[in-house]
Amino acid sequence: NKGLQSRAVSQLVKKAMSLQSNIFIIYNGNKADAKSLINVMALKVPNGATITISALGNDEALAVDEMVKLVASFE
Numbered sequence: 001n002k003g004l005q006s007r008a009v010s011q012l013v014k015k016a017m018s019l020q021s022n023i024f025i026i027y028n029g030n031k032a033d034a035k036s037l038i039n040v041m042a043l044k045v046p047n048g049a050t051i052t053i054s055a056l057g058n059d060e061a062l063a064v065d066e067m068v069k070l071v072a073s074f075e
Contacts, residue, residue, distance in 0.1 A: 021057030
């Protein structure tokens with residue numbers, strides 16, 4: 001498997017865009033805006049890799065929780 005497939009990435013971006021906070025996905029020292037399909041794809045996250053999700057804003061706790069749940073559903 002090639003990791004975060006474009007379908008999974010588009011689901012992540014769609015979820016991020018539905019939330020108010022600025023959300024970031026961090027992998028291998030690189031940080032991507034979770035609301036940008038191109039930025040997230042550029043991380044080239046391999047399947048099974050550990051990523052970090054951070055959020056800053058009004059709904060940051062909810063945002064992180066929702067994003068983590070979505071990523072867990074890809075396994």
